[in-house]
Amino acid sequence: MAETVAAAPPAVELERNYLLQNYARLPIVLTKGKGSHVWDAEGNRYLDLISGIGVNALGHAHPRIVKVIRDQAARLIHSSNLYYHEFQGPLAQRLCEASGLQRAFFANSGTEAMELAMKMIHSHGRRTSPEKYEIVALENSFHGRSMGALSLTGQPKYRAPFEPVVPGVKFVPAGDVAALEAAVGPNTAGIVLEWIQGEGGVCPVEPGFTARAKQLAEEHDALLVFDEIQCGLGRTGRWFAYQLADPPLLPDVMVTAKPLAAGLPLGAVLMNERAAASIGPGMHGTTFGGGALACRVALEAMAIVEELLPEIERLGEHFRQELRNLTLKHHMIREVRGYGLMIGIELDRPGRQIVLDAMAAGALINCTHDSVIRLLPPYIITEAEIAKAIKILDKVFKKAAGPAA
Ligand code: PLP
Numbered sequence: 001m002a003e004t005v006a007a008a009p010p011a012v013e014l015e016r017n018y019l020l021q022n023y024a025r026l027p028i029v030l031t032k033g034k035g036s037h038v039w040d041a042e043g044n045r046y047l048d049l050i051s052g053i054g055v056n057a058l059g060h061a062h063p064r065i066v067k068v069i070r071d072q073a074a075r076l077i078h079s080s081n082l083y084y085h086e087f088q089g090p091l092a093q094r095l096c097e098a099s100g101l102q103r104a105f106f107a108n109s110g111t112e113a114m115e116l117a118m119k120m121i122h123s124h125g126r127r128t129s130p131e132k133y134e135i136v137a138l139e140n141s142f143h144g145r146s147m148g149a150l151s152l153t154g155q156p157k158y159r160a161p162f163e164p165v166v167p168g169v170k171f172v173p174a175g176d177v178a179a180l181e182a183a184v185g186p187n188t189a190g191i192v193l194e195w196i197q198g199e200g201g202v203c204p205v206e207p208g209f210t211a212r213a214k215q216l217a218e219e220h221d222a223l224l225v226f227d228e229i230q231c232g233l234g235r236t237g238r239w240f241a242y243q244l245a246d247p248p249l250l251p252d253v254m255v256t257a258k259p260l261a262a263g264l265p266l267g268a269v270l271m272n273e274r275a276a277a278s279i280g281p282g283m284h285g286t287t288f289g290g291g292a293l294a295c296r297v298a299l300e301a302m303a304i305v306e307e308l309l310p311e312i313e314r315l316g317e318h319f320r321q322e323l324r325n326l327t328l329k330h331h332m333i334r335e336v337r338g339y340g341l342m343i344g345i346e347l348d349r350p351g352r353q354i355v356l357d358a359m360a361a362g363a364l365i366n367c368t369h370d371s372v373i374r375l376l377p378p379y380i381i382t383e384a385e386i387a388k389a390i391k392i393l394d395k396v397f398k399k400a401a402g403p404a405a
Contacts, residue, residue: 009041026359033060036378036385038364046359049377049389050366054198054230054342057259058304059378065262068300069293078291087295091268094302098239100250101270105279106290110229110257111144113267116284117192117225117253118148118166120271124223124278125189135190136183136213138174140369142199143192143227152192155200175206184216190223191216195241198230201369202337202344207245214249223275226251229267230342233259234305234379237313237340244339262301266294308379315381316340322390330397341381345373354396363392 011029029041036059038048051057058065079085092104107113118135125132137143139154150158151165159165172179174197184191191213197203217224231241233256240256242249252275257267267289320336320343327333334346347354351367358365366374377389 011041026355028359035059035061036381045362047363047385047388047392049375050364051259051376051378052263053366054235054258054376055263057234057379058262058301058308059380062262062304062380064300064304065297068297069264072293072296076292078288078293080287081285081290085292085295087292087299088290091290091295091298091302094299095256095268095270098302099254099270100248101254102272103270103276105269105271105284106295107257107267107269107286108265108288109144109267110227110255111146111149111267112286112289113229113255113257113269114143114149114152114227115146116269116279117227117255118152118190119284120253120269120275120278121190121192121223121225123283124275125187127278128221129187132187132189134168134170134185134187135192136170136172136180136188137192138194138197138205139171140174140197140200140203141171141192141194141227142197143194143229174203175209177209177212180209180213180216184213184220184222186220188216188220188222190225192225192227194227194229194231195244196231196236196339196342198342198374199368201346201372202342202374204337204339207249210242210245210249214251217252223252223278225253225255227255229255229257230376231339232256233302234309234312235259235340235342235376237309237316239309241339259305260301261294261298264294264297266290266298305379312340312379315383315386316343318383319343319375319377319381319386319389322386323393326390326394326397329394330401332397332401341375341377341379343375343377344368345375347371347373349400354400357396357399358392361392361395363389365393 009029030038031041032039038046095104122133137152137154141154143149143152148166151169154171170183172183214224226242228240238244252272254270260266323336332348334348337344350370351373355365355367368374
């Protein structure tokens with residue numbers, strides 16, 4: 001598939017003329033979705049294996065979500081945080097029960113939720129000393145693109161054009177316990193990590209490394225923060241990826257977002273009481289965050305995810321096994337990895353053309369970190385749809401390898 005829209009429809013032309021040109025969009029205009037599929041303006045159907053980068057975990061137009069949106073939109077969409085509404089409290093309770101943490105704050109996106117986590121780290125540290133504001137984060141991480149979240153993101157390509165970002169962040173390679181031990185000290189106020197680095201190439205972080213991070217955070221009175229924006233809320237077959245460890249390795253602060261409100265913008269910061277003590281009245285807030293519509297939809301979305309949870313691990317393992325079978329045929333595949341329905345296929349070459357070819361063959365996939373095909377299929381995906389995905393990927397890898405010698 002070529003990278004230009006054949007006959008650019010008005011939506012594309014208008015974007016070219018009026019939009020900030022910061023996105024390298026793929027050349028289709030999506031107009032509707034149902035279940036695991038989406039359709040473009042020309043009526044082509046695609047199997048959606050990326051789910052809006054993990055947001056549409058319940059697929060598209062889920063009847064229970066549509067019903068709740070319709071009902072709540074006609075009652076109360078937004079009321080601001082000046083007043084109570086019926087749904088923030090129950091959603092906070094639901095998230096606390098699912099995560100094992102004690103308090104919640106609602107934001108509008110993953111990045112915005114990360115900002116609060118970072119403010120909590122700074123405020124927590126400064127209660128001890130004005131010098132205690134250092135944060136240890138991981139190389140290859142991704143935490144968002146605001147000046148704060150960017151400063152935690154261990155990928156120079158994102159940070160470089162905007163330096164100086166927030167100072168005091170040290171990066172260590174994921175899994176390097178000696179580097180972690182050398183980086184953490186009395187001025188460390190927080191340690192931030194993803195259990196599975198998503199944007200960084202679907203790379204799980206060693207549980208032993210994370211356990212050491214927890215010990216060090218405790219020794220130095222720092223907050224341990226897990227970014228579960230991509231790997232959380234059922235994606236791995238657990239509510240949160242840190243529950244893959246047995247016993248679960250609880251952080252002080254956990255940030256979640258993407259699928260929380262089934263496509264409506266909503267992020268959440270979950271925390272224990274020690275972390276919550278860092279933020280007093282008036283120290284943080286938002287106009288939009290935690291609106292009535294988004295929170296009610298999130299409650300329904302969590303109820304649906306809970307029903308799907310037992311199947312996610314099995315479906316993910318089945319999908320990975322089918323992909324591993326493809327590695328026998330396609331030597332360009334270096335590794336298949338991930339947990340649940342968070343899957344990375346590392347290639348020996350850039351993946352952009354493979355993404356375009358998959359699209360032409362009827363599947364939406366994504367390439368991250370240049371050479372890792374990332375699949376974040378909806379939790380409602382069926383075995384028949386996985387079989388279809390495998391068929392398309394087989395065809396696309398075959399094309400990429402070129403004619404047999
Ligand atoms: N953290 C992680 C692990 C992410 O994957 C992302 C987005 O991809 C973010 C933070 C930023 O979230 P958002 O795009 O909702 O602001």
